[in-house]
Amino acid sequence: MNAIEIIGLCKNFTGKRMTKIEALKGLNLEVARGEVFGFLGPNGAGKSTTIKLLMGLLKPTTGLSRIMGVESSQTLSRTNVGFLPENPAFYDYLSAEEYIKFVGSQFGMEANLLATRTEEVLKRMDLWEARKRHMRGYSKGMVQRVGLAQTLVHDPDVYVLDEPMSGLDPIGRALVKDIILDLKKQGKCVFFSTHITDDVEKVCDRVGVINNGQLLVVDSVTNILQRGIEGYSVLTISPEGVQEENYVGKDELQFFIQRSLQNNQSIEKIESRSKDMEAFFLEIVAR
Numbered sequence: 001m002n003a004i005e006i007i008g009l010c011k012n013f014t015g016k017r018m019t020k021i022e023a024l025k026g027l028n029l030e031v032a033r034g035e036v037f038g039f040l041g042p043n044g045a046g047k048s049t050t051i052k053l054l055m056g057l058l059k060p061t062t063g064l065s066r067i068m069g070v071e072s073s074q075t076l077s078r079t080n081v082g083f084l085p086e087n088p089a090f091y092d093y094l095s096a097e098e099y100i101k102f103v104g105s106q107f108g109m110e111a112n113l114l115a116t117r118t119e120e121v122l123k124r125m126d127l128w129e130a131r132k133r134h135m136r137g138y139s140k141g142m143v144q145r146v147g148l149a150q151t152l153v154h155d156p157d158v159y160v161l162d163e164p165m166s167g168l169d170p171i172g173r174a175l176v177k178d179i180i181l182d183l184k185k186q187g188k189c190v191f192f193s194t195h196i197t198d199d200v201e202k203v204c205d206r207v208g209v210i211n212n213g214q215l216l217v218v219d220s221v222t223n224i225l226q227r228g229i230e231g232y233s234v235l236t237i238s239p240e241g242v243q244e245e246n247y248v249g250k251d252e253l254q255f256f257i258q259r260s261l262q263n264n265q266s267i268e269k270i271e272s273r274s275k276d277m278e279a280f281f282l283e284i285v286a287r
């Protein structure tokens with residue numbers, strides 16, 4: 001069973017003067033258990049709409065989605081999910097500790113376990129010092145950290161995160177990447193949206209690029225980077241010991257190596273030069 005299934009999902013909104021906004025145009029996607037999937041797309045592409053439909057916060061115009069085999073229209077589909085909404089906002093007069101305990105209790109966690117887990121996740125998100133303060137005094141990044149802490153407290157198997165790195169400083173971003181990698185190690189499924197390609201390259205197994213409500217590409221990060229190879233940097237050493245760095249085109253590597261060996265040059269190092277994820281993303285969206 002897949003952790004997430006999206007089948008022919010369409011969502012129309014009504015804009016000004018009754019104009020139809022087609023936010024999603026027939027999305028199909030499956031994300032396996034244990035997989036980290038990056039949902040990449042520019043502003044207004046349809047990422048948050050997809051996530052809201054997946055979480056049952058919006059009703060699809062047509063199509064459906066499932067989490068762990070249960071349709072998003074049913075409350076049961078959300079019991080095994082940690083969900084981080086876009087721009088999370090919490091009760092001003094609760095502290096982070098009170099809020100995390102509230103979330104855990106809503107998931108039916110037993111008091112002792114809840115206390116232990118609350119401490120763990122607050123420490124992990126670097127909120128331990130601030131845990132007793134009212135959240136109205138928290139910075140934007142601290143609120144985002146509370147948002148992430150509340151997805152972790154009940155230790156679900158599926159994580160649906162709408163721009164988890166948003167509003168965080170470089171230390172916070174690195175922490176979130178670390179947490180996602182940890183979840184992967186534990187065999188959890190993480191589905192997260194972003195428009196920052198670097199986030200995707202480091203942590204994802206697969207990436208889907210969405211633009212104008214349509215999925216343009218779904219592929220593994222390895223494949224994307226492999227496909228993006230444009231050439232090689234080859235370091236050769238002549239019999240006299242002179243080092244030379246050569247740029248060799250994608251289709252010329254074999255020929256270059258043969259010729260170098262014929263000329264008694266030894267090959268010291270070959271490094272591929274590939275287009276990065278950013279270039280891939282820009283190219284796909286522009287197309």
Ligand SMILES: Nc1ncnc2c1ncn2[C@@H]1O[C@H](COP(=O)(O)OP(=O)(O)OP(=O)(O)O)[C@@H](O)[C@H]1O
Binds near residue numbers: 041086195
């Ligand atoms: N409630 C709504 N009413 C009308 N239009 C909406 C509504 N919600 C979203 N849209 C439109 O649907 C499209 C997709 O929006 P969505 O929020 O899913 O984009 P996104 O990919 O999450 O963008 P961002 O990176 O800016 O968060 C946009 O054109 C947006 O204007």
Ligand SMILES: [Mg+2]
Binds near residue numbers: 047048049086162
């Ligand atoms: Mg969004």
